[in-house]
Amino acid sequence: MIDFGDIMDNNIIEKIVKTAHHIYDKEMILGKAGNISILDESKQFMYITASGTDFKSLSHEDVIKVNINDLSYTSVDNKVPSMETNLHVGVYKNRSDVNSVVHVHSPYATAFAFSNKKLRQLEGFGEITGEYITEVDYYPPGSKKLAKYASDALKNEDKVLLKDHGVITVGKNIDEATLLCEYIEGIAKTQYITHVLNL
Numbered sequence: 001m002i003d004f005g006d007i008m009d010n011n012i013i014e015k016i017v018k019t020a021h022h023i024y025d026k027e028m029i030l031g032k033a034g035n036i037s038i039l040d041e042s043k044q045f046m047y048i049t050a051s052g053t054d055f056k057s058l059s060h061e062d063v064i065k066v067n068i069n070d071l072s073y074t075s076v077d078n079k080v081p082s083m084e085t086n087l088h089v090g091v092y093k094n095r096s097d098v099n100s101v102v103h104v105h106s107p108y109a110t111a112f113a114f115s116n117k118k119l120r121q122l123e124g125f126g127e128i129t130g131e132y133i134t135e136v137d138y139y140p141p142g143s144k145k146l147a148k149y150a151s152d153a154l155k156n157e158d159k160v161l162l163k164d165h166g167v168i169t170v171g172k173n174i175d176e177a178t179l180l181c182e183y184i185e186g187i188a189k190t191q192y193i194t195h196v197l198n199l
């Protein structure tokens, strides 16, 4: 089999860089916590943001191509793939229709994830399935348990809250997954404001 693992797809890298800047501009990230990936056409390699990258200044060198079968990768300046690489790979292995995964710690949605309040589904992003956004129990960031339980939850959902942590969304492309993150943050904001008005 021909392995094209050493060829980088600049089009995909550019999409990830643009999306990282967009997520930073929309204030959906705190510190260096988020991660983004895109699966390439061969479905054998994903491009993912490097561990500990600042989305504000994220550049081409901060995107790493990872073989989803053996997790091998090449990078510059000793950068390593995101700590949530196993989670992203788990999603791609479970979902043949998904080509992008986005993980953010957007403030309102993450506040719900830290609170005992559930986040209700609202109109605005396709069919409403269930009353509340699914929440995955807390497991430490980067752990194999988080990767397993979050990718399991994303078998039947395009969005989940990670308890005491943040938001993860998937889509057929990066724009869909990003819009879904914005939607989750938007409904969290609306529900927070509604709650305050009703006090």
Ligand SMILES: [Zn+2]
Pocket (backbone or CB within 6 Å): 033, 034, 103, 104, 105, 141, 165, 166
């Ligand atoms: Zn996180």
